[in-house]
Amino acid sequence: PNTMLMLLFLFSHRGLLLGCGSNVVDKFFRVRALPKPGEKGFFADPNRILEDSVVGGVTLNHLAWAALLGVPSALLALQGDDPSGRLIRRALENDLNVRTDFIQASDKFTTAESYVFVQADGERSIIMARGATSLMDAEAVEARFGEPLAKYGHFVSTEISQVPHSGVLKLLKLANKNAVTILDLDVSPSVAVNEAGLGTMDDLIQCVKAAEILKPARHAAEELLLVLMPNLGGADAVASMPATDVVTHLRDVCGSSLVAMTSGSDGCALATNNEVLRVPVTPLEKVTDATGAGDAFLGGLIAHVYAHGMPRTKDDLVSLGSFANRVGAVCCQILGAVPNDEARRMLGEQIAAYNPSAATRNETEARRHASDCDEFFTSLKDDSAAAAALANDGLKTEEIAAFAESVLDCAGNVLTSGIGKSGLIARRMAASLASTGIRAHFVHAAEWAHGDYGKAERARDVVVLVSHSGRTNECVEAAAHLKSVGVNVISITGNEESPLARVSDVSISYRLIVKEPLGTLPTSSLLLQEMIVNGVVRELVQRRRFARKNFLRNHPGGSVGETLRRDD
DSSP states (O other), X not given: OHHHHHHHHHHTOOXXXXXXXXXXXXXXXXXXXXXXXXXXXXXXXXXXXXXXXXXXXXXXXXXXXXXXXXXXXXEEEEEESSHHHXXXXXXXXXXXXXXXXXXXXXXXXXXXXXXXXXXXXXXXXXXXXXXXXXXXXXXXXXXXXXXXXXXXXXXXXXXXXXXXXXXXXXXXXXXXXXXXXXXXXXXXXXXXXXXXXXXXXXXXXXXXXXXXXXXXXXXXXXXXXXXXXXXXXXXXXXXXXXXXXXXXXXXXXXXXXXXXXXXXXXXXEEEESSOEEEEOOOOOSXXXXXXXXXXXXXXXXXHHHHHHOSOOSHHHHHHHHHHHHHHHHHHHTSSSSSOOHHHHHHXXXXXXXXXXXHHHHHHHHHHHHHHTTHHHHHHHHHHHHHHHHHHHHSOOHHHHHHHHHHHHTOSSOEEEEEOHHHHHHHHHHHHHHHHTTOOEEEXXXXXXXXTGGGGSOTTTOEEEEXXXXXXXXXXXXXXXXXXXXXXXXXXXXXXXXXXXXXXXXXXXXXXXXXXXXXXXXXXXXXXXXXXXXXXXXHHHHHHTTOOHHHHHHHOOSHHHHHHHHHHO
């Protein structure tokens, strides 16, 4: 039965879009004028140096747009355990609905940053540091991300921008054989090889030939074509070439299943094995900021392929190009390259314009399926599969043993804590422990910093923190403070690399990918937490030889007490 449930778990999940590439904090500074070499410059306001810090990056951007369009997405990255890394992870989790399970954060790494100096007329200079992204070569990619790529990648996307070419190629080769692989050629090949120093031109050529979907910008496509086909007549001849000819040549020489080239105001050109066409840009009355429009285009393209499969006919290709263009158009109407509330509102309008009958048809389908209670039974199956995965291969015995010993060795009180739905699990854990003779109480995670640190006694009490992400600020801050004053801290989390897991003396981490409604509505994750709490309680009952007569003393009421008295 467990094998069948595991198979159900694997087949009932379409998998994730796993994106590996640039993720950066852009720090903006206003200056009076951009200084020339040898000159001294001044900030526009001597009392206000840093104007703003904004998360972005080629890969982070397209993951965010794809996630907004319903594609379950996760970032593969190395980041520092530093302010910029924490800013990116908070934005991904709280604002962009991009999973952070596979981000490996460490104080040994430095998060990528760019420093953007803007003068009064809008001209700017940028200084870029790739940080830990520059360390993601072939060896690092295989060692750190080989397992999630093989297990969970339904789509795998990467870039020629900041990741070393060897890492890009290894990523594309490690992807599940059934995965759709996507390469975003964001910079010109010469810039990637010379200025960025990502690898050799031969390495880059191997990368573009390894991806199933190739998405270059026009300027990068032209230069790549000159490298791959030097007999086309030179740069001027390629620059004057129709966009459809450029993507046709790239398709033929790279062997791509789909080439999607963006050309700014000229729209996009698309080529598959059977069709080649150009799709005009979506008309706009005003462009607010074109930054990241190509990334949004790619997010739309991925979402369309995720929902409908690879295009097979001319109509499919037109539909894909039109939809991706419309997503790019939404990006042009907001400030910045990642979707915000305004983008969410406009995207609904764009989808309606793209397919006016979709809303009515979807409502009809939803009502029809609702009458069959499909989602209800899907939830049961997903929960059963997640439970089987946890029981079979989701936990480490040494973590469970150490957790139980920490509670058994507690000379004082066990104080459970959490926030939101995980807080409810923590409250239930305290109740179950108390009923089995262990002094236990619940403390809301938000209350620790408002006087409740006084409830924890140094060297006597144990604090148990419960958090699915392991990144909830209230829990992480409480754990750090409690440890600093000598209180033993243990935790239950869904991410062994999370800040909470790392700061805890012991952590049980269930490290499973679960599919939940709306991408983040806690359902199956709560089941896993409940299972772990049940297991801990049962293990402690056995280790303490806690008898039924003792349980009756603590729980004489209700049907439980009645049953205990009758059986006594």
